[in-house]
Amino acid sequence: MKQILSWALDTAAMRGASYADARVADDRSRALATKNGKIGSASDSESLGIGIRVIADGAWGFAAADDLSRAGVEATAAKAVDIAKASARVKRQAVRLVPEKAAIADWTTPIRIDPFSTSIEQNLELLFKIDAELCGVAGVTLAETNLNFRKEESWFVSTEGADIHQTKYTTGVGYAAHAFAGNEIQKRSYPNSYGGQWQNKGYELIEELRLLENARRVGEEAVALLKADQGPEGVFDIILDGSQLGLQIHESVGHPIELDRVLGMEANFAGTSFLTLDKLRTLRYGSDLVNIVADARQEHGPGLGTFAYDEEGVAAQCTPIVSNGLFTGYLSSRETAHTIGQNRSGGTLRAENWNRLPIIRMTNISIQPGDKPLTPEQLIAATDHGIYMETNRSWSIDDKRYNFQFGTEIGWEIKNGKRTRMLKNPSYSGITTEFWNSMDAICSQDSWVLWGTPHCGKGQPQQVMGTGHGASPARFRKVKVGSAYRGT
Amino acid sequence: MLTQSQAANVFQRLKKHSTADEIEVLFYGGRSALTRFANNTIHQNVAEENVGISVRTAFDGRTARASTNKIDDEGLRRVVQASENLARVQHSDPDLLAMAGPSDNRQSAGRPSRHFEQTASITPKERAEGVERIVSIAEKNKLTTAGIFATSETFEGIFNTRGLSDWHTQTSSEISVTMLGGDSSGWQKANAPNVDQLDPISLSQVAAEKALRSNHPREIPAGKFTVILEPAAVLDIVGFMFFDYGGLAILDQRSFLNGRVGKKLFGQNINIWDDVAHPLQSGCPFDGEGVGRKKIQLVENGVVRRLVYARATAAKMKASEHGASVGHIEATGHGFPVPNEMGEAPMNIVFAVDGKTNTIEEMIGSTERGILVTRFWYIREVDPYEKIMTGMTRDGTFLVENGKMSDGLLNFRFNESLVHMLSNVEAMSTPVRSSGEESFDMVVPAMKVREFNFTEVTKF
Numbered sequence: 001m002k003q004i005l006s007w008a009l010d011t012a013a014m015r016g017a018s019y020a021d022a023r024v025a026d027d028r029s030r031a032l033a034t035k036n037g038k039i040g041s042a043s044d045s046e047s048l049g050i051g052i053r054v055i056a057d058g059a060w061g062f063a064a065a066d067d068l069s070r071a072g073v074e075a076t077a078a079k080a081v082d083i084a085k086a087s088a089r090v091k092r093q094a095v096r097l098v099p100e101k102a103a104i105a106d107w108t109t110p111i112r113i114d115p116f117s118t119s120i121e122q123n124l125e126l127l128f129k130i131d132a133e134l135c136g137v138a139g140v141t142l143a144e145t146n147l148n149f150r151k152e153e154s155w156f157v158s159t160e161g162a163d164i165h166q167t168k169y170t171t172g173v174g175y176a177a178h179a180f181a182g183n184e185i186q187k188r189s190y191p192n193s194y195g196g197q198w199q200n201k202g203y204e205l206i207e208e209l210r211l212l213e214n215a216r217r218v219g220e221e222a223v224a225l226l227k228a229d230q231g232p233e234g235v236f237d238i239i240l241d242g243s244q245l246g247l248q249i250h251e252s253v254g255h256p257i258e259l260d261r262v263l264g265m266e267a268n269f270a271g272t273s274f275l276t277l278d279k280l281r282t283l284r285y286g287s288d289l290v291n292i293v294a295d296a297r298q299e300h301g302p303g304l305g306t307f308a309y310d311e312e313g314v315a316a317q318c319t320p321i322v323s324n325g326l327f328t329g330y331l332s333s334r335e336t337a338h339t340i341g342q343n344r345s346g347g348t349l350r351a352e353n354w355n356r357l358p359i360i361r362m363t364n365i366s367i368q369p370g371d372k373p374l375t376p377e378q379l380i381a382a383t384d385h386g387i388y389m390e391t392n393r394s395w396s397i398d399d400k401r402y403n404f405q406f407g408t409e410i411g412w413e414i415k416n417g418k419r420t421r422m423l424k425n426p427s428y429s430g431i432t433t434e435f436w437n438s439m440d441a442i443c444s445q446d447s448w449v450l451w452g453t454p455h456c457g458k459g460q461p462q463q464v465m466g467t468g469h470g471a472s473p474a475r476f477r478k479v480k481v482g483s484a485y486r487g488t
Numbered sequence: 489m490l491t492q493s494q495a496a497n498v499f500q501r502l503k504k505h506s507t508a509d510e511i512e513v514l515f516y517g518g519r520s521a522l523t524r525f526a527n528n529t530i531h532q533n534v535a536e537e538n539v540g541i542s543v544r545t546a547f548d549g550r551t552a553r554a555s556t557n558k559i560d561d562e563g564l565r566r567v568v569q570a571s572e573n574l575a576r577v578q579h580s581d582p583d584l585l586a587m588a589g590p591s592d593n594r595q596s597a598g599r600p601s602r603h604f605e606q607t608a609s610i611t612p613k614e615r616a617e618g619v620e621r622i623v624s625i626a627e628k629n630k631l632t633t634a635g636i637f638a639t640s641e642t643f644e645g646i647f648n649t650r651g652l653s654d655w656h657t658q659t660s661s662e663i664s665v666t667m668l669g670g671d672s673s674g675w676q677k678a679n680a681p682n683v684d685q686l687d688p689i690s691l692s693q694v695a696a697e698k699a700l701r702s703n704h705p706r707e708i709p710a711g712k713f714t715v716i717l718e719p720a721a722v723l724d725i726v727g728f729m730f731f732d733y734g735g736l737a738i739l740d741q742r743s744f745l746n747g748r749v750g751k752k753l754f755g756q757n758i759n760i761w762d763d764v765a766h767p768l769q770s771g772c773p774f775d776g777e778g779v780g781r782k783k784i785q786l787v788e789n790g791v792v793r794r795l796v797y798a799r800a801t802a803a804k805m806k807a808s809e810h811g812a813s814v815g816h817i818e819a820t821g822h823g824f825p826v827p828n829e830m831g832e833a834p835m836n837i838v839f840a841v842d843g844k845t846n847t848i849e850e851m852i853g854s855t856e857r858g859i860l861v862t863r864f865w866y867i868r869e870v871d872p873y874e875k876i877m878t879g880m881t882r883d884g885t886f887l888v889e890n891g892k893m894s895d896g897l898l899n900f901r902f903n904e905s906l907v908h909m910l911s912n913v914e915a916m917s918t919p920v921r922s923s924g925e926e927s928f929d930m931v932v933p934a935m936k937v938r939e940f941n942f943t944e945v946t947k948f
Contacts, residue, residue: 033829035740039578040829042552044570049538049557061612062534066557079535086612087523087530090619121577141741144829180741185872265526267634268666268675269925271865271882274947355536396866396901398880403901403946405878407870425871429901429944460636460664461522461534484870484878484903487712487941 001155002163004068008052009159011077017054017084019097020077021158021312024050024068025354029150030116034127036143037135042124049354052080053312058094059087064355097334098343100314102161107308109169110298111202115149118203123147126206127175130215134177137219139226142178146195147206148454154311154354162313170304170466171205172198172454175215177222186225186424188409190218192243193392198452198466200302221410224422231411231426233482237386238428239379239475242443244408245367246451246469247392252432253285253292254365254467256401257321258458259330261360263339270458271399274432275327280340283327286436289370292322294331296347296363301450303468305363312358314347321365325437333360352463359459366470369448376443376473381417387481388412388419389426394484397432405429407484427484435476443472489518490539490643492655498541498559499647505568508545508575510587511649514776514825516540517557518642518657519608523615526634528623530616544826545571546587549580551827585800588777589650592799592819595780599773600765604682607659608641615639618688622665625692631699633692635665639683646778656772659683662923665691666883667699671948672896674698675863675883677720679923681770698862698884702896707945708887710900714858714914715940716851716888719922719932721861727837727927728867729875729906733762733786734822735801736831738810744875744907745792749814752790754910759842760787762796762822762834768921768931769836776825784820786834790911798823798832838931839919846915851936853891854915859900859942860886860893867926875906879926880946900942912938 005022012020027047033040050073051064061084065076127145134143150170157163174196176189191197191209199205240248256273260266275283286292296305296316307316312334319329332346351358380388394407411426412419450470457464495515503511517539524532542555545568552574556567615637626633638661645655661683667674674695678686717725729744737743745753764773764781774780777799784794797805799819806817822832852860862884870876881899888894916933923929 035829038581038583039552039827041827042574042578043827044552044554044567044574046554046556046558046563046567046570047540059530060533062532064535065537066539067537076537083521083533083535083612086616087533089613089616090525090528090530090623092527092529119577120574124577178740178742180746180873183747183873185742187872263527264632264634264668265531267526267632267668267673268524268636268664355538357532357534359532394868394870394878396868396878396880398899398901398946398948399865399882400946400948402948403880403899403944405901405903405944427870431947460524460532461520461638483943484876486903486943488871488874488876488903488905488908 004050004073005155005157007070007073008050008077009157011074012052012054012081013159015078015081017056017081019055019159020052021156022050022052023154023156023311023354025152025154027152027353031148032123032127033146034131037131040144047353050076051354052077053357054080054084055095056081056084057088059084059091060095061087062357095335096338098337098345100334100345102158103309103313103315104163105308106165108167109200111169113203115171115203116151129212130175133212133215134175134219137216137223139179139223140177140219141180145175148172156313158313164309164313166308168200168307169202170198171201171203172196173206173209173211177219179222179226181226184226186222188218188222189391190214192451193409195454198304198454199450200304200306225410225424228422228424231423231482233486235478236481237383237475237477238479238481239383239386239388239473241390241473242447242449242471243451244389244392245471245474247395248406249292249365249367249469249471250453250467251395251397252401252404253321254362257330258360259332259336262330263336269460274400274402277340279327281326281328284325284437285322285327285433286325287439288325289439289442290322290325290436291368292365294319294321294363294365300364301470303364303450304452304454304466305468310347310349311351312349314345317347319346331360331362350465352465356463361465362467364450364468364470369445369472370442372444374441374443376447379441379443379473379475380414380419383414383417383475386414387423387426388414402431404432405484425485428479428481429483430480438476438478439474440477442474448472489641490515492645495645496647502543502564502568505565506545506572508547508572510546512544512587513647514542515643515645518640520640522636522638523619524636525619528626528633530619533612542825543567543571545575547575549582549584550575550578551584553825583800583804585803587648587650588652588779588799590652592779593652593654593774595773598765600767602658602681602770604659607639607661607681607683610639610683622688622692625689625696626667629696629700631696632668633665638662644772648778652778654774654778658770661686663688663691665695667695669699669703672699672702672705673883677923679929702884702886705896705898707898710942710945712939712941714855714936714938716848716855716858716860717935717937718862719920719934720924721864722932722935723922723930724864724924724926725867725877726906728869728877730837731833733795733834734832735795735797735805738795738814739804739808744873749792749795751792753792753907754787754790755913756790757913758787758790758910759840761785761838761840762836763838764836766838766931769838771836775821775823777823779819779821779823781821796820796822796832796834801831835928839933841916841919841933845918847917848934851915852888852893855888856890858888859897860888870903876903877906878903898948899946901944902941903943904941909937909940914938
């Protein structure tokens with residue numbers, strides 16, 4: 001690979017690039033799925049190519065191709081420089097990168113069981129057993145399971161001397177039961193909706209999740225929802241389970257702290273952010289209990305945002321985002337860090353694959369658990385009247401990340417410290433900072449889980465990225481509930 | 489770019505590595521480029537070239553797929569082996585059909601050319617010049633602009649061992665422009681196979697006018713309003729219902745059309761077709777199995793008439809309890825590559841407006857009090873059977889009073905049922921090819937809709 005990468009850098013430099021980096025990525029994935037006792041999908045995929053990013057005449061160019069022959073790589077590098085020179089026709093100022101010491105490194109996701117070494121028969125057998133459990137519940141009309149593995153190997157070099165080889169493994173697994181009757185469709189998922197739980201782990205993730213043990217309960221809950229009471233409308237105290245809180249963090253913290261959005265670079269598609277630069281270290285984002293970090297380091301856990309180096313060669317870091325409620329940090333890159341007075345990138349530039357330009361992405365954006373021991377049961381016991389909501393069903397937020405609305409698959413009314421009747425179609429909405437300032441309790445480390453969000457979309461052309469979100473259940477006071485169904 | 493004859497050669501080489509009963513190979517790829525600008529500067533500028541193949545093997549009721557972009561002999565051997573390894577270990581499925589044959593590939597309409605040399609040969613410099621024109625309009629109006637100018641030349645092909653083969657090439661071009669003021673914004677987008685049909689200046693001027701007219705937006709309380717939805721707003725919200733028009737969605741009982749096919753669900757004025765050959769449409773004329781796409785009327789005068797079917801779904805539907813109540817059943821050429829969980833969907837939507845059409849200006853003129861929506865954003869499904877969608881307005885939301893467009897408004901959140909919305913359409917414009925951000929391109933009209941349900945207001 002080094003030979004291929006050197007062709008790219010040499011050609012870019014010879015054509016006039018003042019900076020160049022090149023990344024070869026070899027990507028392998030497997031997707032297995034069942035539906036109502038039959039194979040839903042069974043597919044393997046491989047993709048290999050090179051992406052070359054250059055600065056010439058003070059502007060960016062990027063070209064990518066699957067042709068790794070010498071002629072192919074040199075043509076791609078020359079194209080990147082031509083594109084950069086065209087970019088320079090419409091520029092206000094030259095691109096400026098904050099310095100980064102060139103790293104030479106080799107890193108692999110620590111895994112116990114290589115998922116691609118496991119037997120396909122064994123994988124399908126597990127999915128079919130879960131499928132049978134779900135279908136065995138009277139009233140379940142559709143059962144779906146999925147199992148996904150990915151291995152991403154990449155080689156990164158730059159004209160500054162970086163030389164980084166990384167291999168990342170990802171495993172994802174989940175299932176869902178649907179129940180249709182009359183004029184209603186209800187659904188329950190496990191361990192989370194939209195594909196389940198995803199982490200940078202090997203097959204050991206599958207073994208840890210007690211998938212089969214939970215299948216019958218999940219099917220029964222889907223059917224029970226058909227006869228449950230409609231979630232109420234009004235203002236309530238709510239408790240969110242960790243997976244829903246993870247998505248709440250993703251949408252109302254993770255995206256608005258992306259510095260490219262703040263600077264207007266995503267204005268046409270993903271949008272901008274309410275977190276204008278004047279709000280850094282002045283905005284009270286949440287209550288004193290809210291402590292959120294962006295942490296890509298291995299010691300944070302096996303999140304989908306865990307790596308050793310980002311895709312411009314900057315080492316993984318932990319950035320305090322919200323500290324005791326105060327807004328303290330953005331996600332940054334070498335191009336953007338100087339706008340917040342930083343002389344080093346936060347290390348968050350990531351690309352979906354070899355054919356995409358790296359852009360600022362979430363790493364693992366996690367809320368820290370409470371210091372004092374508190375279980376979800378104790379939190380419910382300490383709540384007079386409220387609603388416990390679990391597992392996301394719908395999510396939407398405006399393009400500056402102020403107004404949001406979430407629906408969950410299931411809810412339960414809490415009365416006098418006890419979980420009582422089941423509620424269907426629960427939803428809540430609010431304004432980001434008002435919501436986070438209403439958080440008055442969060443469970444402790446024992447119930448903290450690093451959830452994976454595997455399909456976050458951003459950029460043009462759009463890129464899909466996996467992000468991690470550690471969270472434990474938390475309580476929010478006086479939240480608007482139920483407006484998703486108001487007037488419909 | 490890979491040609492059909494080169495692909496045929498790859499197929500011949502690939503077959504030698506397989507012991508499967510049947511083999512199908514899909515080819516996809518091409519060249520694409522996207523020039524992206526923000527803050528009146530080109531800040532990202534990318535190009536990509538790739539060739540991919542996806543191989544399906546089948547053995548006696550077992551099938552699986554493997555994909556790669558490594559098409560040397562070793563790559564072909566590996567991809568065939570991966571597909572066979574996945575297929576062989578399955579239990580045999582008696583419902584798995586033999587692969588489609590040449591007779592399945594017949595198409596009911598001619599194939600309009602969707603490949604334009606001027607799009608295929610555009611250079612980075614020419615795209616930059618287009619951006620320069622957009623930026624000059626922003627600067628003239630003291631606005632900041634962001635957007636894209638993208639072009640591509642792509643191919644899709646299919647070969648299988650039953651003798652079916654087909655090939656499609658097309659070009660695509662797209663401009664999306666956002667104009668930003670201090671507290672307002674405007675947006676426009678267009679997409680066409682022929683880049684000469686895109687007008688960056690006109691798009692920029694309209695986006696700029698929206699940004700200027702909506703500055704210092706007013707807040708008015710949420711509630712039910714008559715809305716005038718521009719075509720992009722219409723396509724982005726209605727796009728969420730078309731995956732329910734596949735037969736497999738009915739069989740899976742995950743469609744909002746379960747129990748509703750053949751019944752009047754929408755207003756009398758709603759007529760919807762799927763028609764890949766429509767002159768304003770684009771896309772491939774055959775589906776993931778090589779079956780030719782047929783023109784299908786999905787909705788006639790508000791009644792859901794037809795669904796679309798992959799071959800296997802059509803066979804299952806005929807034998808199912810639903811078979812007698814879903815109208816005519818046949819493979820329509822809308823299937824996704826096999827095996828898959830979704831079955832099929834119509835992806836070339838064309839709204840037909842019978843009778844009188846109204847321009848957006850006429851809709852405004854006939855509205856005593858309402859809201860004009862340029863675009864929706866972050867639309868998600870709240871309720872799968874009532875098809876309640878939530879989302880936000882964005883980039884140009886205006887109050888309409890006494891027949892005139894007046895102030896810009898703070899953006900709203902809506903929670904609205906598509907069944908309700910398409911039952912309350914009071915007027916429509918002539919359908920146009922339109923492009924949004926949340927759904928696929930369609931031929932849609934602007935719509936004037938009564939009692940559209942806004943539930944909250946945001947802060948900008």
